[in-house]
Amino acid sequence: MSYARWFTIYGPSYLNALGWTALTAVLASLGAVVWGCVLLLFRLAGGPWGARGVDAYMQAFRNTPVLLPIYLIYFGFPLIGLPWPAVICGGLALVLQNGAYVSEILRGSFKAIDRVQFDAAKSIGLSPWHTFRKITLPQVLVYSIPSLGNQVVLLLKDTSLLSAITVTELTMQAKLLTEQTGAAYEAFMVVAILYLILVSGTEVLFRVAHRAVRWR
Amino acid sequence: MIEIRGLRKAFGSLAVLRDIDVDIADGEVMALIGRSGCGKTTLLRCINFLEEYDAGEIRLDGQPLWYRPGADSRRRRVPDQEARRMRQQMGIVFQQYNLFPHMTALENVSLGPRFSQKVAAAEAEDLGRSLLARVGLSDKVDAYPAHLSGGQQQRVAIARALAMRPKVLLLDEITSALDPELVGEVEDVIRSLLSEPIMMVLVTHALGFAREVAHRIAYIADGRIAEIGTPAEILEQPSDPTLKDFLRRIR
Amino acid sequence: MRRGLLRYALTALGVSVLLATAAQAGAQEKSRLDLVLERGKLIVVTMSTAPPFAFTDEKGQLVGFDIDIVRLLTTALFKDPNKVEFVIVTAEGRWPAIESGRADMGVGGTTVYPDRAVRVAFTRPFIDSGISVLVSKKAGIRSVADLNQEKHTVANLNNPQMADRAKRFFPRTKVLTFDTPSAQLLAVRSGRAQALQIDTPTAEWWAHQNKEELEVLPGFLGASQNNAIYLKPGDFKWWQWLDTSVAELRTGSWYPQYSDVYQKWFGKNPPPQKFYLPRQ
Numbered sequence: 001m002s003y004a005r006w007f008t009i010y011g012p013s014y015l016n017a018l019g020w021t022a023l024t025a026v027l028a029s030l031g032a033v034v035w036g037c038v039l040l041l042f043r044l045a046g047g048p049w050g051a052r053g054v055d056a057y058m059q060a061f062r063n064t065p066v067l068l069p070i071y072l073i074y075f076g077f078p079l080i081g082l083p084w085p086a087v088i089c090g091g092l093a094l095v096l097q098n099g100a101y102v103s104e105i106l107r108g109s110f111k112a113i114d115r116v117q118f119d120a121a122k123s124i125g126l127s128p129w130h131t132f133r134k135i136t137l138p139q140v141l142v143y144s145i146p147s148l149g150n151q152v153v154l155l156l157k158d159t160s161l162l163s164a165i166t167v168t169e170l171t172m173q174a175k176l177l178t179e180q181t182g183a184a185y186e187a188f189m190v191v192a193i194l195y196l197i198l199v200s201g202t203e204v205l206f207r208v209a210h211r212a213v214r215w216r
Numbered sequence: 217m218i219e220i221r222g223l224r225k226a227f228g229s230l231a232v233l234r235d236i237d238v239d240i241a242d243g244e245v246m247a248l249i250g251r252s253g254c255g256k257t258t259l260l261r262c263i264n265f266l267e268e269y270d271a272g273e274i275r276l277d278g279q280p281l282w283y284r285p286g287a288d289s290r291r292r293r294v295p296d297q298e299a300r301r302m303r304q305q306m307g308i309v310f311q312q313y314n315l316f317p318h319m320t321a322l323e324n325v326s327l328g329p330r331f332s333q334k335v336a337a338a339e340a341e342d343l344g345r346s347l348l349a350r351v352g353l354s355d356k357v358d359a360y361p362a363h364l365s366g367g368q369q370q371r372v373a374i375a376r377a378l379a380m381r382p383k384v385l386l387l388d389e390i391t392s393a394l395d396p397e398l399v400g401e402v403e404d405v406i407r408s409l410l411s412e413p414i415m416m417v418l419v420t421h422a423l424g425f426a427r428e429v430a431h432r433i434a435y436i437a438d439g440r441i442a443e444i445g446t447p448a449e450i451l452e453q454p455s456d457p458t459l460k461d462f463l464r465r466i467r
Numbered sequence: 468m469r470r471g472l473l474r475y476a477l478t479a480l481g482v483s484v485l486l487a488t489a490a491q492a493g494a495q496e497k498s499r500l501d502l503v504l505e506r507g508k509l510i511v512v513t514m515s516t517a518p519p520f521a522f523t524d525e526k527g528q529l530v531g532f533d534i535d536i537v538r539l540l541t542t543a544l545f546k547d548p549n550k551v552e553f554v555i556v557t558a559e560g561r562w563p564a565i566e567s568g569r570a571d572m573g574v575g576g577t578t579v580y581p582d583r584a585v586r587v588a589f590t591r592p593f594i595d596s597g598i599s600v601l602v603s604k605k606a607g608i609r610s611v612a613d614l615n616q617e618k619h620t621v622a623n624l625n626n627p628q629m630a631d632r633a634k635r636f637f638p639r640t641k642v643l644t645f646d647t648p649s650a651q652l653l654a655v656r657s658g659r660a661q662a663l664q665i666d667t668p669t670a671e672w673w674a675h676q677n678k679e680e681l682e683v684l685p686g687f688l689g690a691s692q693n694n695a696i697y698l699k700p701g702d703f704k705w706w707q708w709l710d711t712s713v714a715e716l717r718t719g720s721w722y723p724q725y726s727d728v729y730q731k732w733f734g735k736n737p738p739p740q741k742f743y744l745p746r747q
Contacts, residue, residue, distance in 0.1 A: 075657040083658065086643075119266050120314035120373075124328030124380055125304040127297075134327065138318050164650060166643045172625075175559040175646055179626040182586035184563030215318050215360035 006186045010177060017173035018194055024091055024169060025156040025198070031095035032155060033141075033148065036102025040140070041132060043107065054103065061100040067161050069093035074165040090162035098155045102144075105151060109143035110136065142213050149206030153199050160195075170194055217241050218263070218384065218415065223272035225255075225262060232258045233269070234439040240384075245416040247426035247447075250436035251462060256419045259436065260386050263417065264306045265299060276305060276383065304332055307377025308386040311393050313369040315361040321348055321372045322357040325379050333380070347375040351405050367398030374405055385409070387418035391425075423466060427451055435459045498704035499571050508550045509541050512570035515555045516649035517665075518672040519732045520576035520694070529553055532668075532732040533574040533694075536593055539724055540712055557646040558624050562587060565699050572698045572709060576648075576666045579693045580628055588700040590710040592693030593717060594729075594737075598632065599670040600684040601652075606661035611684060614662050615639050622651040622660040629664060632688050656680065664688060668733065 007014075039057070042050045061069070074089040084092075113136065121131040141148075163172035170191045177187040223236040232255045240246050248256040261267040263274060265282045274281045281302050283291040293299070315324050326344035329335040335343070348357050351371040361369050370390055377385060387406070391399045403425055409416070410429060420426050426433055427447040434444040435456065443456045454460045503509055513521045513533065521531040538548035554570050561577065564570045565587055578596070579589045602608045606619065614621065615637035623629035625644045633642050643660055645651050652673055654660040662684075663670075670683045696709055716725040717737075729737040 071653075075653045075659065078658040114314075116310060116312055116314040117316060119308075120310065120316070120376075122266060123264060123303065123306075123308045124376065125300045125332035126328070127300065127332075130331045134331065135316055142318065164646060166645060168644075172644075172646075175557070175625050176644070178559040178562060182562045182566070182583075184559075184566060188563075215362060 003186065003190070006183070007190065010190075013173055013177070014170070014190060014194065017168055017170045017191075018198075020087070020167060021156070021159050021169040021194075022198065024087060024094070024159045024162060024167070025152070028091045028094040028098065028159070029152045029155055031091065032098035032102050032151070035095055035099030036106055037137060037141075039099060039103035040106045040110065043103070044110070044136075045128060045132070058100050058104065061097045064097075066093060066097045066158050067164065069096055070161055070165060086165045086167050087162065090159075090165055090167055094155055094158060098151060098158075101151050101154075102148065105144050105147040106140050108147070109140045112143050113139050142216070145206055145210045145213075149203060149210075152206070153202055156198055156202060157195065217244075217277060218417075219273075219275040220263070221273045221275075223259070223262060223269055223274065225258060225267065225269040232439055233262070236272070236439075236441060238434060238441055238444070240415055240417065243413045243415065244432065245410065245418070245430045247430035247433045248417065248419045248436055249421070249423065249426065249433060249450075249462075250442075254436045255439045256436045257388055260308070260388050260417060260419050263384075264303055264308055264386060266308070268293070276302070300332065304328075304380050305382055306384045306386060307380050307382035309370070309373050309377050309388065309390045311389040313361070313366070313373045313393075315369055315373055315376070317361050320358045320360055321353060321364070321375075324361070324372055325375045328376065328380050343379060344375070347378055348372070350378075350408075351375045352401070365398060366394045367401045370394065370398075370402045371405055374402070378409075382414070384415040384417065387416060387420075389419050389421065391420070391422060421466065423451060423463075435462070437462075499699075499702050500705045500708050503544065503571055503705075507545065508552055509537070509544060509572075510552045510554060510570045511537050512554045512556055512561055512564040512573040513537075513575035514558065514561070514648065516647050516652075517576040517669055519668055520666070521574065529555070531575075532594065532728060533576065535728040535731065536716070536725075537574055539716060539721065539728065540709070543712055543721075558626060558648075559646060561697070565697060568699065571705070572696050574694075574696055576669060577694055577697055578628070578666070579695045582627075583697075586700070587697045588702075588706050589695040589697050590706065590713045591717075592695045593713045594694050595691050596694055597667040597687035597691050598664055598689060599667040599687060600662050600664050601655065601670040601673055601681055602662040602684055603655050603658070604680055604682055605658075608661060608684070611636055611686065611688070614684070617641070619662065620660040622654040622663040624648065624651060624665075632664060636688050666692070666694070 039054050043054045046053065070090050070093040073093050074086055077084055077089060117135055118131065121135050126134070159169055160171035162169055163175060166172075168176070174187040174191040178184045181187070218240040220236055220238050223233050224231070225233040236259060248259065250256050258267060262269045273283075282294060282299065284294055286292040294302070316327070319327065322341065322344045325347055326340035329343055330337060330340040345354070345357060348354060351374055353368060353371055353375070356364060356368060356372075361372070364372065374390075391402050394402065399422075406416075406418075406429060418426070418430070430447055432444060433447050433450040434441050435450060435454075436442065437456070437458050443450060443454065443459055450459070451463065454463060513529070515521060515523050515529055517531070519531050520533040521529065524530045534553070537551060541551045542548045544550070554564055556564055561573050561575070565573055579592060583589075600611060600614065600621075602614070608614050608619065617639050619637075620641040620643055621633060621637060623633060623642055623644050625646050630642070630644075633640065640662075643654055645654065648665060648669065651663040651665065655663050656677070667683070667687065674681045674683045696713065698706060698709065712721075715721045726736055729735070
């Protein structure tokens with residue numbers, strides 16, 4: 001079957017799946033960055049126990065494949081009375097794991113901030129919270145843009161794992177079409193191209209964002 | 217006025233300040249000179265508690281700063297919130313400007329009033345603009361530090377310190393990092409402040425400038441104030457042999 | 468930047484066209500039977516979570532009725548039941564594994580459907596089966612009619628036959644779609660779904676393993692189904708050997724071996740294949 005014909009027939013289902021992939025990736029990325037910031041705050045301001053807790057959290061999530069939290073949350077939460085929709089469960093798993101990586105990225109960037117700025121912040125009477133929000137965080141986030149871009153790309157690719165828990169994103173769509181038509185190459189190649197476009201788009205977006213920062 | 221009594225400070229086994237006693241009167245400009253590592257910058261940082269100190273007392277207008285006597289006769293640090301309030305009575309300008317690179321000149325200046333003193337946004341901005349005008353940077357309010365010269369950055373830093381309406385301005389070698397041709401514009405800003413009823417403590421190697429603006433000069437050696445007096449006394453009739461040597465080398 | 472994006476897309480398109488044509492042009496002259504004999508090993512694609520047909524036991528070994536049938540075929544080819552390599556895939560991964568030639572044939576509770584037979588070849592069935600509904604006892608579902616309510620959810624595999632059956636037998640029930648039988652079972656056990664549809668022997672196996680939790684609804688979804696070996700269409704010699712061997716297993720010279728395997732996994736003898744033979 002030609003790709004043109006393939007796309008005319010199945011285009012709408014792919015677009016729908018593309019929507020789910022993009023939506024999950026965008027929301028989970030935002031969630032992961034917010035959660036990463038919270039973890040960084042715990043590490044910086046939580047004292048020795050805060051740092052230890054964050055370390056333990058890192059170990060737990062960095063040393064397990066992301067499919068595990070996806071399964072645990074999707075199949076485990078109903079057992080404790082939380083039958084959340086699959087896309088929420090999957091998104092949460094992606095946020096929890098990628099948040100761990102994001103907070104490591106942010107920690108790396110934190111080291112790049114000139115320490116003397118914290119003296120200056122103290123000298124004008126800023127509270128630790130305002131120092132974090134106004135001085136630390138904006139700089140850390142900007143320094144992290146390139147690495148965050150990589151992490152978002154990884155997260156984007158990991159959304160394919162949500163096909164294991166009924167989310168009709170791109171990979172699931174390819175699986176369904178393979179079962180329906182047997183044309184595995186066509187089904188997966190279209191998806192591969194769509195992923196490539198999404199990933200390249202993400203990379204471009206982060207490069208533009210990085211360049212748009214005027215103060216560096 | 218500032219009263220400092222019996223101030224001691226050690227980094228590990230290295231004693232940096234060994235019993236500093238000095239008063240600074242209202243409106244007085246005091247210069248601190250001495251060899252590198254003599255403790256003058258540490259003294260400055262102890263005054264506004266960027267460094268903790270081991271013993272001694274600092275008072276501002278009679279109000280004891282930074283520590284309170286504890287119940288068991290050991291002193292306690294004042295709570296952080298109170299320390300922040302005390303610190304707002306002082307401004308400090310650093311050798312390396314220490315501006316926040318992600319903020320415009322105006323944002324750097326109005327940040328303190330806005331978030332430490334809870335001044336309304338518009339009011340903080342007005343204050344920032346007028347202070348930047350005062351240091352001659354009306355046309356740079358929206359510039360980021362990376363796009364300013366060292367002299368301009370240091371002037372923003374002075375405006376930032378003044379934005380807290382401090383009683384004391386602490387100046388830590390504010391012209392040492394500047395190219396020689398930029399020193400003048402920063403010194404001019406300090407000169408313009410001499411008419412204000414503000415105390416200044418400046419750590420400096422620029423003896424000419426110290427002589428011009430300071431009412432008194434304190435020579436610090438080995439963690440002590442080795443000699444203190446008017447600029448004429450210190451620079452022209454030094455009695456301490458190490459001060460004589462210091463002056464000879466620096467000229 | 469935009470040019471970079473375009474270049475990516477074009478490269479990807481080029482690679483994909485290349486792969487697809489390569490796959491289509493891959494129809495080899497030589498029969499796979501010769502290839503298998505030359506290789507000295509049979510390569511079989513299967514699923515690993517469809518008990519009792521093909522699943523992983525407590526020791527981590529791939530076992531099951533279908534696996535044992537494959538071992539009988541391997542014995543016929545090489546006089547050694549172990550000269551076989553199993554490739555384990557998810558439900559939809561079966562078809563590309565065959566089409567690409569990665570595996571010689573496939574088994575694993577795979578049902579024959581006419582629409583499936585358009586794109587893969589099947590041998591005659593080596594076992595018949597039905598599709599049953601496995602339910603969570605907590606749900607209080609007594610029949611397929613009970614299941615047909617908006618408040619219930621059924622777990623499907625991702626093939627269109629499952630979706631068609633769901634539409635036909637319980638159109639009101641919500642549907643979740645998974646890519647492995649094990650995920651279907653997890654869905655029911657975690658309360659994500661109240662029921663699942665699967666081959667009757669698999670449903671019975673799971674119900675037997677979890678007597679307190681699960682039970683099989685009486686009756687079947689539709690008539691009986693046939694499970695068969697699937698392979699890439701067009702290779703007559705290879706298909707002929709497989710089909711002949713299945714015929715011999717079910718009704719001919721290897722019927723005793725077939726019976727043993729049937730007995731081992733289902734605890735009873737296979738249904739009599741010829742009416743004039745006495746029941747064993």
